Amino acid sequence: MKLVRNASLNAMRNQPGGILNLAILPTFGMRWLMPRFADFLKRNPQITVNFTSKLSPFDFGVENLHAAIHFGLPDWPGTDSVFLMREEAIPVAAPSLVAKIMPKSPVDMATLPLLNLETRPRAWADWFEQNDVEPSAGRGMTFEQFALVTQAAIAGLGAALLPRFLIQSELERGELVILLDIAVNSSAGYYLITPTHRTSYAPTIAFRKWLVEQTAKDSNDTAIG
Template sequence: MPYQRRLLPSTSMMSAFDAAARTGSFTGAARELNLTQGAVSRQVSALENQLDVILFKRIRNTVQLTNAGKIYAGEIHAVLQAMRKASLNAMTDPMIATLNLAILPTFGTRWLMPRFPLFLNENPDITVNFVSKLSPFDFQREDLHAAIHYGLPDWPGTDSSFLMSEKSVPVCSPEFLNQHPLENPGDLVQLPLLHLATRPDAWKNWFQSSGLELRKGQGMLFEQISIIAQAAVGGLGVALLPKFLIQSELDRGELVVIVDKPLQSDAGYHLITPVDKSDYAPIAAFRSWILKMAAQQTGDD
């Protein structure tokens, strides 16, 4: 193989290696790329053969990056991101500005998307691309202009615009409540409680505000609000959830507030932007619009 070609592996090889490096396994990479594990393994092996470099240590059923693999992984990820960005730019009308926005899945589907046509009506010359992110990330490694983040505004190297806080209420299905009638808030201690991984202390804080103590390790754990809400609808227990994100279930009668005692969170929703991109016109337009929408939400609460 000519030397120059040897230094330019195929994108399929690089994508397989990148996914395996990020997920830590060929199985995870196969799931992400919608390939078989064997196909991923063959692509990575072909890449190693082409470069004549061992990128992974194969240890039983696991893989581990070598030192060379760690260095290559960081550089290849940046290359693939740049290629995706270049392709997206080539497909986009140059007269239309682009905003690449990271959103929280449940906040995005339940609060932002129903309102988003209003933004597009006001800003027809801006194209918005969405990516779901559950936790802070490195803006330098991602082709993103801004992110909607829940937590504290402690994201290094960024500017933060506060959107809103949240009030969480204990909810369950009507059938569950009929089977477990409550006489006072303390009765909740005896019921199966559903916990949200992103708000691990929520139930403890709620009970403390009522002068009660929560037993450790009580109840199931869920990663996303949409899933835990469905678990509560299905009668699996009582969930402590932001009221504005489950308003549809409350309106339909699928969930009921079991104790009308909201928990005000110290954390909140923020629009996060890298300092060097804060003045980018599409970000400024989106910031102005979402702050207006958030103010309306706060007024409704």
């Protein structure tokens, strides 16, 4: 009877249904994940997903999370990391900001007001450094989220380094233009982070499989395009 009971418990643990608690980055969730998420629910109608948006570091030991989408390096102890994608941040601005003089080189970029992101404090410094340009220090406003930086750029308040995949709609509508098609180099990326003791949880497995499939599809579409 004990063997039968244990087998039943194992079957219950591994069935595809259940609750999945996910921590996601706000703009990534809004711009990339949500437009695709109906497909996950269609394939996995038995899984109930709860989202929490996190900019600050998360703690799997304190918070009841099954997984988190994280930007940075895969250096979380006691976790399993799955690489999703790199972040190709390019300099963009509103057409009105560069209506008179469009930057022709990285040197020209140093004359523009620069918009900064709190979670990427060295983005502009790294971009100028990789292009052998010395920028003026301390210029430009700083914002907490990509959504705010994007709106500030659209309003003509300055140039911003924004991930191409998060601003595709704004580029297509002409609200933003690419100033120079030179992305900032970064060793960081987007990862799905899962506590080691929850990697075999069926809803986590289903989400991980779907997420990797979606990011691979995006990568292939970009390569073809």
